[in-house]
Amino acid sequence: MWISALALLVVGSPAAAALPQCEGTGCFFSGEGRVPYVWFGVSAILAWVAFTVELVLTALHFRGSGLSRPRVCAAQLLLSFSMFFRALWFSRRASKHNNVAELVINRLSILLFFTGFTVYLETWLIFLSRAKILTSSSTLQTWRNCWMRQNSSLCSLQASHIWNVVINATVWLLITALSVSYLYDYVYDAKSHSVRSISCPRCNEGGYTVISVFCFLLSIGFLIYGCRMFGLMRSLGYSQRQLGNSRHDTVFHQIARKIGLVLGTCCICFLLRSIFWLWEPISGVYSPYGTYPFMHYTVTGILPSLLLFAVLAPGSQKRSRGQRSDSGAQWTEASQFSTADATA
Numbered sequence: 025m026w027i028s029a030l031a032l033l034v035v036g037s038p039a040a041a042a043l044p045q046c047e048g049t050g051c052f053f054s055g056e057g058r059v060p061y062v063w064f065g066v067s068a069i070l071a072w073v074a075f076t077v078e079l080v081l082t083a084l085h086f087r088g089s090g091l092s093r094p095r096v097c098a099a100q101l102l103l104s105f106s107m108f109f110r111a112l113w114f115s116r117r118a119s120k121h122n123n124v125a126e127l128v129i130n131r132l133s134i135l136l137f138f139t140g141f142t143v144y145l146e147t148w149l150i151f152l153s154r155a156k157i158l159t160s161s162s163t164l165q166t167w168r169n170c171w172m173r174q175n176s177s178l179c180s181l182q183a184s185h186i187w188n189v190v191i192n193a194t195v196w197l198l199i200t201a202l203s204v205s206y207l208y209d210y211v212y213d214a215k216s217h218s219v220r221s222i223s224c225p226r227c228n229e230g231g232y233t234v235i236s237v238f239c240f241l242l243s244i245g246f247l248i249y250g251c252r253m254f255g256l257m258r259s260l261g262y263s264q265r266q267l268g269n270s271r272h273d274t275v276f277h278q279i280a281r282k283i284g285l286v287l288g289t290c291c292i293c294f295l296l297r298s299i300f301w302l303w304e305p306i307s308g309v310y311s312p313y314g315t316y317p318f319m320h321y322t323v324t325g326i327l328p329s330l331l332l333f334a335v336l337a338p339g340s341q342k343r344s345r346g347q348r349s350d351s352g353a354q355w356t357e358a359s360q361f362s363t364a365d366a367t368a
Contacts, residue, residue, distance in 0.1 A: 067114045
């Protein structure tokens with residue numbers, strides 16, 4: 025059974041032309057369809073495994089640090105929900121379902137994915153801004169300093185909250201509006217097992233374009249702030265080495281390596297996702313055979329999400345209290361030393 029499924033995965037529809045029509049969950053390992061259902065089936069298995077792993081890592085994170093880092097916790101929860109809806113969507117598509125419910129689930133997973141990564145990206149911007157803030161007195165004085173342009177780092181920190189909310193609200197409103205317009209008066213095409221809009225057939229491609237543009241912007245954001253974070257951690261590590269503090273030198277360089285890994289993976293995956301989402305609106309033809317759903321969802325969605333959870337996962341707890349190596353302890357130490365470095 026598994027050998028035949030692997031053969032269908034490789035050769036796709038041509039090998040399955042003579043097979044009878046599948047129905048429901050029997051399509052999970054079928055090569056039928058313009059996009060072979062087996063591709064959705066394999067992606068569904070990977071997504072459910074990733075969702076399980078993310079749930080376990082999220083539970084460990086809450087157990088270790090609780091709500092001490094609310095933005096990181098919020099990013100993990102958003103990405104976990106996104107992975108759940110993605111796994112559900114893969115399973116539905118692998119079972120030959122492609123109706124309104126599947127479109128809604130798909131869009132919800134995309135929006136949660138985008139919001140989760142923008143929330144996590146904001147933690148990098150906050151870290152960079154806090155490393156430059158000299159002092160913080162009262163809230164009134166803080167806003168006065170920003171208004172009088174006496175603290176540009178503080179202004180950028182406050183602006184990051186506003187821009188993050190504005191960008192996410194824009195994405196959610198645009199995608200929701202285009203989806204509602206597309207589904208306002210739709211018909212179900214039994215031949216292709218999909219829905220088709222009558223009054224706004226271009227709204228679906230408009231949604232593709234919006235998703236592509238914001239995936240590209242997310243890739244650029246990770247590139248810019250990831251490089252700044254990487255450089256900051258490396259410089260702090262070298263400064264600690266010169267002070268003879270080898271333990272903190274090691275901590276900063278470990279964080280720098282993790283940031284570099286997240287930076288490279290997210291930039292590449294989000295850029296690829298942007299390219300393939302824009303393929304149909306620009307070329308007018310469907311995504312190249314063999315790339316959908318892998319380059320739209322499976323590889324470019326599961327890989328960066330799992331990597332982020334792995335980087336934030338608690339490490340070994342066997343060391344002494346002063347030498348804990350989990351990500352949370354390293355991040356706290358890095359925050360303390362970066363702030364101290366800025367105020368010196």
